[in-house]
Amino acid sequence: MEYDILIKVGASMLMSALVGAEREYKSKSAGFRTMILISIGATIFTYCSILIGSPGNADRIASNIATGIGFIGAGVIFKTDNKVNGLTSAAAIWAVAGMGMLNAIGRFGDAAIVCASILMVQFLFVWIEKSIERYNQIHTYKITCKFEHDTLKHYEKVLLSNRLRVVSGKQTKTKDTIIGIWEATGHSHDHEKFMKDILKDDKVIDFEF
Secondary structure, three states: OHHHHHHHHHHHHHHHHHHHHHHHHOOOOOOHHHHHHHHHHHHHHHHHHHHHOOOOOOOOOHHHHHHHHHHHHHHOOEEEOOEEEOHHHHHHHHHHHHHHHHHHOOOHHHHHHHHHHHHHHHHOHHHHHHHHHHHOEEEEEEEEEEOOOOHHHHHHHHHHHOOOEEEEEEEEEEOOEEEEEEEEEEOHHHHHHHHHHHHOOOOEEEEEO
């Protein structure tokens, strides 16, 4: 019995260490030790569930692993400004726990496939994600300039001339100045061209991007 649990925990440690090393290399909140401990925990709870549960109810403890992992995953998700971070780490935690459960029931080959799939997503698919982001980036621009008739409409035209699509816009007038805030989407090159055009504009008092 001791030899059996040793193999299963060892397999979970090895596989989760590979996933954890990738998270640690990228300085993510759920790193090397966290992934290993999560996988070991999932393996132990599933193993205990098989030992303690009756033949028709062997999943009694294991079924609650998903709930427990949900709390841990929520702990690595946080919001900064208008961006949510940690979702990938939380999803990796979920997948690693499932991998540990597979090891606990002796499905080492299936667990290895899951491990390889996680690493493929983390290493290879990131290039696809970056390519998508380059073609469809969302930037928020804030332009402050002296108030003149149709001033902000001019900058909206500059956005459109650079092939950027305006998602939302807001205008605020304070004394002699007017502030325009736009959220625009488009290719990274088009965003760069727009920013260069605005930075060269002498009428712009303040530009945030």
